[in-house]
Amino acid sequence: MSGQRKPAGDTVIRVTGLTNIFGTQHVHENLDIEVRRGEILGVVGGSGTGKSVLMRSIIGLQPFSAGEIEVLGHNTAGLDDAAAKDLRRKWGVLFQDGALFSTLTVAENIQVPMREFFNLPPALMDEISGYKVAMVGLPIEAAPKYPSQLSGGMRKRAGLARALSLDPELLFLDEPTSGLDPISAANFDALIKTLRDTLGLTVFLITHDLDTLYAICDRVAVLGDGKVLKVGTIDELLEFDHPWVQAYFKGPRGRAAHKGHD
């Protein structure tokens, strides 16, 4: 759990042979991917390569046609209700634009998982909301506000606070910096890195943002042709000879990001 990392190389997510078919479209075909404990894995790919579908398959929102998914040592297919609930408690998900419950305040949103899984005294839940709000960098006045009263960047941070509500081991982020100005995006990247270091999270990060990849990702997985084309550090990917990967990392934006990072 948080802070006590198991030896490096412990696999948190293991996907083998994943196949997702929508109608006649094979989004994933025999896809394998592994996420190691404590790492921030960036997941990139062209539009339509099934990054969000992959994430949704792992967390059980997307039934898949074939393959096996193992999260935190449990096969997600064979779980009974109690075991599934127990597993869900150990991850947090930040959807695009936060997906906050629109009729609850930020602080109440953070408390929803707590109320769902545990029976904590209300005063304690209020205190926990307090430090979670601060931890994600939201001003404290944002806590009693409704999502509609917040800017996009603040909504994402609020969504992150809710994803971290139960101190999960695993964090899924779906394009967290999309729509953020460069300063906010850089701050968000730094926040993820800090939280990973202090809370011992493993992060599955879907992104288009090259700067995020350079700034905080330990490894990057490139999706394409229904599979993972390559997983590795950015330096390894720069050497990888595939047209899309080369265009992505060595195109004008890729080179700018590389230069900016050095």
Next chain:
Amino acid sequence: MSNAAQLDDVITDGGHRLAISGRLTIKHIGSVVPAFQAMQPDQRPLTIDLGGVVRIDTVGAWMIHRLLRDWQASGASAQIQNASPAAKLLIDEVAANDTSCEIRPAMPNRLLYRLDLIGGSLINAVHTLGNFLAFVGMTLTVAAQTVFERRPLRWNAVVHQMEVVGLNALGIIGLLLFLVGIVVAQQGAVQLRQFGADVFVVNLIGRSTMREMGVLLTAIMVAGRSGSAFAAQIGSMKLGQEIDAMRSIGMSPIEVLVLPRVIAMSVMMVLLAFYGSIMAILGGGLYVWAALAIPPASYAARLQEVVPLHDVYIGLIKAPVFGLAIAITGCFQGMQVSDNAESVGDRTTQAVVQSIFLVVVLDAFFAVFFTAIDFG
């Protein structure tokens, strides 16, 4: 695996020594919260021994930090011992983020709040009425522009709405009005039998249906079915910013969305009201044939004698006005939807309730009106 957390407080002359062992995580914290509450500062120094802690997360770190904070605030000394690096890191992290927040917006004085709500609702109602009248005005303006400036009318949309509002409703309205016809005939017959005046049931059915009941019930059904649909469709589009997108392209939402619906419903209400009235008459006729042995031919003949043509005219005049009211109310409420999902449901409900209310009010108005101008 149920190594739940445990607190052991040993009090000596040197002060408190609190040994914490087990898993101090959100899953297990519930059982030891009372034990933490029981540790009240009493001027003696406190040492917290974390050597036995197997696991700790931010909630556990928070409980420890809070204990330290409260003891130090009371003037006594408090420190931790044998903390793992991870535990220290978490305790420092929550300490750095120790801020208390409001969970909900602050609630003012109850009485003033109620008065504020009442006042606010009143002001809101007046504003809404103003907005509604403005909306009616805009719709009429666009309609006039379409006719006189020859602006294009979206015929596809009009015809589509006619199908949805009119054609698809034939089944349900037919069935409903047919059954109502039977019920009215039956109830009427029961009463009139006492006077040996069974045959006047035909008068009852004929006069009440074409003029009042047929149109009114059809309008209520259409309001529930299509008025809500208009509000929900337009409301969802508003929520998804489709209306904004339309405006940014230069398309007028009134022209594209509202006008076709208003036209379609007004036209279809005439046809549906007539059709509904006929179905009610048929229902009554069936009952009268089965229970009172009045054959269809006699039934039809008597209807012709008893029901003035003005009744039919009045029914057919009311119908498009009702249709107009329902369509405009539905579209207006849809446009009023604000930024969350709850608002769509709320406005849809309001659309149905308000259109039915408006229809009944208009019905009363027409009753008075036609009497006053001595028409029928």
